[in-house]
Amino acid sequence: DKTNQTTIRMLKDEELTTLIKQYEDEQSKLEADRQKQQQTTTTSTSTVEKDKK
Numbered sequence: 001d002k003t004n005q006t007t008i009r010m011l012k013d014e015e016l017t018t019l020i021k022q023y024e025d026e027q028s029k030l031e032a033d034r035q036k037q038q039q040t041t042t043t044s045t046s047t048v049e050k051d052k053k
Helices: 004-041 042-052
Strands: none
Touching: none
């Protein structure tokens, strides 16, 4: 029983790491897009400030 629980926990940790990695990748992509938008349109700065909070 105990070994089974440990395996599940390990699996969860691995899944968590994968999810975090995916999330961080998404965030960096969004950040890059945001910076591109800032260069083209300066009017979007107010919305960018809202997103940061």
